[in-house]
Amino acid sequence: MGNLRSLFIVTFLMFIVFGTSSHAKAAMDFVDGKIADDEVEFLMGSSLEGYNFIEFSNPITKDYDGTTEVLLGYYEPIIEMNPDEVSPLDNYREYDRWYVYDQGITQSWSYLSNPYFIVSIARGMVYEKSTEVSATISGTFSSEIPNASLPAVKSSFGFNSSGSKKITHKITLSGPDAGYSSRDFYYKQGRHTHKVKIVQEHRSNWDGVLWTKTFYGSVGKPAIQHYSVDRR
Numbered sequence: 001m002g003n004l005r006s007l008f009i010v011t012f013l014m015f016i017v018f019g020t021s022s023h024a025k026a027a028m029d030f031v032d033g034k035i036a037d038d039e040v041e042f043l044m045g046s047s048l049e050g051y052n053f054i055e056f057s058n059p060i061t062k063d064y065d066g067t068t069e070v071l072l073g074y075y076e077p078i079i080e081m082n083p084d085e086v087s088p089l090d091n092y093r094e095y096d097r098w099y100v101y102d103q104g105i106t107q108s109w110s111y112l113s114n115p116y117f118i119v120s121i122a123r124g125m126v127y128e129k130s131t132e133v134s135a136t137i138s139g140t141f142s143s144e145i146p147n148a149s150l151p152a153v154k155s156s157f158g159f160n161s162s163g164s165k166k167i168t169h170k171i172t173l174s175g176p177d178a179g180y181s182s183r184d185f186y187y188k189q190g191r192h193t194h195k196v197k198i199v200q201e202h203r204s205n206w207d208g209v210l211w212t213k214t215f216y217g218s219v220g221k222p223a224i225q226h227y228s229v230d231r232r
Contacts, residue, residue: 076095095202098201099198109190109225134166134169140219186228197216198217200215
């Protein structure tokens with residue numbers, strides 16, 4: 001009877017330690033100090049609302065050609081852990097990582113304003129410096145973009161948390177050619193419509209990627225354009 005009881009205890013302990021679940025395996029790897037290199041990440045970037053944005057590149061400026069896309073970056077939650085208080089088995093969690101791809105400009109210059117007058121330059125006047133105009137313009141986000149991914153999309157295109165962006169545009173001033181008396185400078189506010197691809201990667205800290213889902217939408221990115229009119 002004593003031998004049978006001892007055998008039952010040993011078998012029960014082996015089941016706990018060497019269970020086949022991924023959680024148990026991950027716990028063993030953690031205890032042994034064996035963590036795969038691809039599971040170790042050093043996060044850099046800006047933080048917003050408990051998420052960390054990892055930036056890779058800037059939005060595409062050329063027109064959409066059906067194939068070009070650029071990974072702008074991804075967002076994932078910032079997880080703060082105290083290793084002295086949290087045991088590996090209790091620390092299992094699932095979270096989403098949002099990747100944002102820019103597939104280029106599908107529509108250029110959707111104007112938002114009438115022309116703003118800047119300055120008039122008379123013929124013969126010489127300016128050796130440029131001037132700057134700036135405006136804070138709100139962006140647009142199509143309904144296909146999931147709400148949970150909006151922080152990632154906004155950061156990818158340089159918007160603030162409210163979805164607007166300050167644009168500064170540099171203009172080199174010069175007088176008109178012969179035959180004209182003055183050159184008037186103007187600027188307009190507008191947006192470029194970008195096609196975006198958003199990949200939701202649902203992950204766990206033990207198992208990595210559990211599933212992915214892809215969304216397509218559009219973003220109206222603010223811009224400023226200037227032009228001049230020569231007058232006789």
